[in-house]
Amino acid sequence: MNKRVVGIVIVLVALGGGFLLVKQRQGASASAAVAQPAQKSIELLASDLTVAGKAPLARVLPITGTVKATQQATIRSKVSGDVARVLVREGEPVAAGAVLAQIDTTEFASRVAEREQNLNAARAQLAIAQRNAENNKRLVAQGFISPTAMDTTQNQLEAQRAAVAAAEQQLTQARKTLADATVRAPFAGVVTERTVQAGDKASPDMKLFALVDNRSLEYEAALDPQDAAQVKPGMVITLTPDGLPAVPAKVLRVNAAVTSGSRAVMVYAAVPSDAGLKSGQFTGGNLRLGGVSDVVLVPAEALREEGGRTVVYTLVKQGESSQLQAVAVRTSLRGEATSGANAGQVMVAVEGLPEGTQIVARNLGPLRMGVPVKVAQAAAATPTKPAAGKSE
Incomplete structure (x- = not known):
């Protein structure tokens, strides 16, 4: 009886081992199938592609700067006194000589009247001295x-003449102080800031208004001295303001001279008055x-950084189809094409990169290398504005 049980156990063990071996082989075959999926294209x-070709290139220097009015002023009080009226607000245009406050x-009027009386008295004394001298x-x-x-x-006559001259100077100063109490615009422009209200106490050199003439604007940009050495009067900076x-x-x-601190060189360019730009506006540009x-x-969009190198995606013929290949390139000048379709x-x-190589003209994101490529329609020779592509 024991011999029969032992025999049955041996048979079952042999069958189980064979079944396990079959399952292992089936699993290995399935893993191999997963490791080698069908290659997708x-x-x-066609507009995603272009051809690398030779053409003239103008170097473009990107710069940033600020638009400023050539004529702007901070208007301050020249006298001390109570502000009776303020006649303008921020954003209002004013003419030259217009009253602001x-x-x-x-x-001041009382002082002018006093100085006038002093001058009259001095002139009367001078007339008496002249008669006495005669x-x-x-x-x-x-x-x-x-x-x-x-x-x-004669000495008394000269002294009286000096007294008259002093009285005239005092009257002139008093009249100027009276005129300074009326705050006027030194030139035509727009009020950009008002720091005073009616009833305030003004003091000498106190800031009252800021005035800007937007009819004459300049663009100021700080450049590296090496770049600034290549800039000459008459060159054109193409400004690219947001929304304009x-x-x-x-x-x-x-x-x-270089600017202390930044060690940059300032460049100044005239801005058209009808361009819609404002004084103090920050904008970039290309020179x-x-x-x-x-x-x-x-195209600059065709360049990609992969593995610490700059590459371009190219199309390589493989039989009846094409495949993507990443080609490492060395870049030099960056600028604008001056002729041709670009x-x-x-x-x-x-x-x-050899001339005439067909490349992906823009950054479409990560693409698989070595896979077949299908082109939806015949590739254009040198499209100027590539459109987005898709992968499947």
């Missing part, structure tokens, strides 16, 4: 008084410098 639009003139001159000639007495009379069309600004002058010719160009586009000169 990538579909691109009025400081109480009671004290009389004494005749008496000296007749021998009735000594020349010494005549000298004294591009604005051409003509370079007027380049500062001869076209000298360029090169006969270099292989690719004129005006931001392009980069590259080395290591």
Whole structure:
């Protein structure tokens, strides 16, 4: 009986081992099938592609700066007194000489009246001194008084003349102080700031208003000295303000010294008054410098950084189809193409890419290398604005 049980157990163990071996082989086959999925293709639009070709390239220097009015002023009080009226608000245009505020003139008008009376009194005394001098001159000639007495009379006349001149100066100063109590616009412009209200107490040199003339604007940009050395008057900076069309600004002058602290060189360009820009507005721009010719160009969007190198996705013929391949390139100048279908586009000169190579013209995200590529329609030679592609 024991022998039969032992035999049955041996048979069952052998059957179980064989079943386990079959399952292991089936699992290995399934794993191999998963490890080798069917290779899918990538579909691109014809406008996703372009051809790397040689063309002239103008170097473009990106810059940032601020628009400023060539004529702007901080208007301060020249006298002390109570502010009686304020006639303008922020954003209001004013003409040259327009009254902005009025400081109480009671004290100043009284001082002018006093100075006028002092001047009248001094002139009356001068008239008396002149008559005395004329009389004494005749008496000296007749021998009735000594020349010494005549000298004294003449000195008194000169002193009275000096008194009249001093009184005239005092009256002029008083009248100027009275005029300064009326705050006026020094030039035509727009009030950009008001720091005073009616009833405030004004003091000398107290800030009252800020005035800007937006009819004459300049663009100020700080450049590296090496870049600034290439900038010349007459060059054009294409400003790119947010929400506005591009604005051409003509370079007027380049500062001869670097700015302390930043060690940058300031460049100044004239901005058209009808461009819609405002004083104090911050905007970027591009300055076209000298360029090169006969270099292989690719769109700036076609460049990618992978594994610490710059690459371009190219299409390589493999039999009846094409495959993607990443080609490492060396970049040099970045600028605008000056001719051809890509004129005006931001392009980069590259080395290591043969002329005529078909490439992916823009950044479509990570793409699988070595897989077949389908093109939805015939590839255009040099499209200027590639559209987005898709993968499947």
